[in-house]
Amino acid sequence: MQPVPATVPALVTGASSGLGESFARHLAGRGHELVLVARRVDRLERLATELRAVSEAPVEVLGADLETAGGRGLVTARLGAGGPWLLVNSAGFGSRGRFVEQDPAREAAEITVNALAVHQLMRAALPGCLEARGGGVINVASTAAFQPLPHFATYAATKAFVLHLTEAVAAELPGSGVRVMALCPGPTRTEFGDVAGVTGEFERIGPLFMTADRVVSAALRSFDHGDVICVPGAVNLAGATGVRLLPRFAVRRLLEPVFRRR
Numbered sequence: 001m002q003p004v005p006a007t008v009p010a011l012v013t014g015a016s017s018g019l020g021e022s023f024a025r026h027l028a029g030r031g032h033e034l035v036l037v038a039r040r041v042d043r044l045e046r047l048a049t050e051l052r053a054v055s056e057a058p059v060e061v062l063g064a065d066l067e068t069a070g071g072r073g074l075v076t077a078r079l080g081a082g083g084p085w086l087l088v089n090s091a092g093f094g095s096r097g098r099f100v101e102q103d104p105a106r107e108a109a110e111i112t113v114n115a116l117a118v119h120q121l122m123r124a125a126l127p128g129c130l131e132a133r134g135g136g137v138i139n140v141a142s143t144a145a146f147q148p149l150p151h152f153a154t155y156a157a158t159k160a161f162v163l164h165l166t167e168a169v170a171a172e173l174p175g176s177g178v179r180v181m182a183l184c185p186g187p188t189r190t191e192f193g194d195v196a197g198v199t200g201e202f203e204r205i206g207p208l209f210m211t212a213d214r215v216v217s218a219a220l221r222s223f224d225h226g227d228v229i230c231v232p233g234a235v236n237l238a239g240a241t242g243v244r245l246l247p248r249f250a251v252r253r254l255l256e257p258v259f260r261r262r
């Protein structure tokens with residue numbers, strides 16, 4: 001398979017930070033026209049100004065809160081107004097702690113942004129891709145998708161949803177010219193840890209962190225090859241594979257103390 005041609009515009013959610021910002025830089029470097037989506041429009045504007053200086057392709061800023069139906073509607077309308085697209089669903093966040101102690105409203109928002117928005121945006125992007133027989137979708141899941149994670153219960157469940165959804169849709173697309181891929185990174189240096197309130201604990205596993213740039217380089221290489229799942233980094237791949245060899249009860253018991261707050 002070849003890379004998606006630069007003539008296909010790319011829409012990147014979560015482009016104000018971390019993996020989404022890195023996707024935007026890489027895709028601008030490949031010459032794609034860009035639509036940058038997030039809530040912090042000031043950051044998107046700064047990035048757009050920077051990218052316009054290095055790329056001839058237009059860069060558009062679309063402020064949208066994917067937690068709200070109105071925000072998701074803005075983005076699905078943009079995707080529905082013609083295709084094909086290269087859609088990168090990177091917006092998302094995690095919450096940490098015992099399930100019964102979590103704020104129900106924040107958990108609902110997490111399910112909405114991490115799962116429902118991914119579903120609705122992919123659904124909006126694919127018809128134009130299929131009609132044009134090109135483009136595709138990268139959904140950012142996580143290594144958390146491969147097993148239940150006690151104390152990250154909702155987060156891991158949203159990522160399992162994204163992984164399963166992406167795999168199933170990919171299996172419906174052979175011969176269509178359209179590709180979809182789930183990107184399953186392990187710990188990556190972004191603002192994720194601050195938002196999830198786990199910065200200190202994340203620091204303890206410092207050597208296992210990858211940079212957003214490395215994760216995105218690996219993701220785009222995999223996407224170019226037509227892979228359906230990309231787990232960047234040997235340690236992450238070993239973990240995602242190894243967990244399948246253990247009985248599920250053992251996985252739950254092993255992981256609970258690892259993620260319990262000390």
Ligand SMILES: NC(=O)c1ccc[n+]([C@@H]2O[C@H](COP(=O)([O-])OP(=O)(O)OC[C@H]3O[C@@H](n4cnc5c(N)ncnc54)[C@H](OP(=O)(O)O)[C@@H]3O)[C@@H](O)[C@H]2O)c1
Pocket residue numbers: 013014015016017018019020037038039040041064065066067090091092093094113140141142143184185186187188189190191192193195
């Ligand atoms: N970093 C890791 O260790 C890691 C590992 C595996 C998977 N992931 C996944 O990677 C993806 C990107 O996260 P990241 O690591 O790059 O974290 P990040 O630096 O915190 O970036 C998260 C992005 O999501 C956007 N976002 C959050 N809520 C939103 C909302 N309601 N509406 C619109 N945009 C929203 C944020 O933009 P605004 O705040 O400006 O709206 C920001 O651009 C997430 O799906 C995350 O679950 C991260």
